[in-house]
Amino acid sequence: MESLLEGLVMAAQLILALSILVGVHEFGHLIAARLFGMRVEQYSIGFPPKIFGFKVGQTEYSLGAIPLGGFVKISGMIDESLDTEGLSEEPKPWEFRSKPAWQRLIVMMGGIIVNVITGILIFVFMTYVNGVSYFPKEEVNKNGIMAYELAQEIGLKTGDKIIKLNGHDYENFSDLRSAEAIFADNGYYTVERNGEIIDIPIPGDLVEKLSEKNVKFIEPLFPFNVNQVAPGSGADKGGLKAGDQILSIAGEPVSFFQELKPILEQYKGQTIDVNVLRDGSSLTLPIKVDVDATLGFSSEMLLASKHQDYTFMQAIPEGVDMAFETVWANAKGLGKIFSGEVSASKSISSPIGIAQMYGGTWDWNRFWYLTGVISMILAFMNFLPIPALDGGHVMFLTYEMISGRAPSDKFLEVAQKAGMVILLSIMVFAIGNDLFKNLF
Incomplete structure (x- = not known):
């Protein structure tokens, strides 16, 4: 029952994080498209089937049942929907394809830019609120x-x-x-x-x-001292008290907290001599070791x-540094995968692996930190020049701006399909990899 509850908490955190990040990403595309007079037909968080939706003006806003992404459908644009109906007609003034290449480029960069801004804001506010310890x-x-x-x-x-x-x-x-x-x-x-x-x-x-x-x-x-003794534990029955400094266990000297477990593992279920320093005097206490190799006390780390602490203005450069360190680390990591130094199976995570990072307990600090990291990773990954990602559109638009020739609609359609196959293959690999790591 406990593991089921932890799994639900992991899933809930992942869904909330992805909903926030996908929502702001697609909102970036929507705002940029509207800025240049393009018609946005649909804005969706999550993929179909649709749970519910409503229409405001010419745009339908909806929530999909599959919370692993989202999309904005802009009139006259070949995207992951592969809806090419009407592209054989003359471009309408409100369509994506009728706008100058530089405007279309800004629209495609809109989601990436907003994800970067979101990541930076999360790190800035976390630094301002929590400081750094x-x-x-x-x-x-x-x-x-x-x-x-x-x-x-x-x-x-x-x-x-x-x-x-x-x-x-x-x-x-x-x-x-x-x-x-x-x-x-x-x-x-x-x-x-x-x-x-x-x-x-x-x-x-x-x-x-x-x-x-x-x-x-x-x-x-x-270094450590005894902090609290659990009532009824071996430590309690043996006379251990808060403030005691443990000098040795079963004759083996102990100076640091990390030395406790390896020694206690040897004496599970046995009563051993624990030598402590209390009020300047050395005492030897007979304490029974629990079956999980503990004595029954918490430690005060010395x-x-x-x-x-940071003012808000001081937190800005700190937050920016933290955000872009994430991007730099992912770029270096991707380079190591391509160079063969690091195996993809050890480095690529699916939503299963990401959910496990959030953990089975709800910790808001950890939630926002990981969400900030993922926002920056999404921006970086979306900028990769793979068709079906924003970076693929940016690549083709950059080619158009430099050469003065736009790729044909047929070419873009085929490229979009190829990109989707690549992305689906990566997703299948990542999910299979995470399942294998958890099962074996």
């Missing part, structure tokens, strides 16, 4: 990093202090997993290890491995974070 480099390097299996594969070790990224200083620990780190050509970490300075190359396929489900890479080593 992070672990600064100096604080993390008091103890170094926890290097999980993937980090160890590339040469990092637990306790390493990362002092530079690609030869440059950094401030925010999250920079070490940013697009600048994992997409850089010939990128590397500079680490201090036992007093020695070492460069660790960042392999080109790191982004592929990071995309795998539940993979861990690096995180700060967290690593200081920084928080930066």
Whole structure:
């Protein structure tokens, strides 16, 4: 029942996000078309069958039952509807095809432009409302990093202090997993290890491995104290109290939170000695380890974070940077797929994979962050020169403006069909890939 509820929450978040983004994208086309006197016959969020609709003036506004896209039907334009009826007649003044190429180009760019604006606004407002919290480099390097299996594969070790990224200083620990780190050509970490300075190359396929489900890479080593003890737990019955500092478990020294689980995994269901420091005195407590390898307490992490608040004007350049970093990362990622450094099966997600990113609980911060990311990705992907995407129309219109000759309606119709086959093939591949990853 719980997994069903989580699935419904994932689906609801995805549908809401896509409805917002598709709605503003198609609205961008509609506004631009209206600006140049073109007739817009239909504006739809979602694909047919139609759930409901209403007509205002010459435009029908509708909601489709398949919430994976939408469309605007502009008179005299060959689009995904492949409606060519009436194209054999002379162009009417209100038709798309009767307008100058530069006006048609702006109409086709309208959706992309509005998606970019939407993404930027989301990041700007999130930065303004929430500010930015992070672990600064100096604080993390008091103890170094926890290097999980993937980090160890590339040469990092637990306790390493990362002092530079690609030869440059950094401030925010999250920079070490940013697009600048994992997409850089010939990128590397500079680490201090036992007093020695070492460069660790960042392999080109790191982004592929990071995309795998539940993979861990690096995180700060967290010193900790006991925060709250669960009533009736092994920790409670054994006498553990809030504020205790755990020194050792079953004789094994413990300094950081990440060391707890590997030790406790060895003693599931057993009663072990836990040595703690309390009010300056050392105590040894007999505590039973639960079957899920926990003692029954929450931790207070003793690593200081920084928080930066922004005025609205300060949030604008920060939001713009965040938005376009998403575009840059996707462009680099696409380049790695085409170069063969990264496999498409590890990098392309369908709506199933995107829904899983939203998660089974409704978190508005996460919702708006992911929606901002997706808005920028939609703008980037739509700009690709593939027929049936806006970028395909832009490509043909640019050719017309440069050459002075417009492609024939027949050519555009065939190109549109070919583009739709390409897009449907990619979608089928992505859905099949996500289903395979979840089932196996």
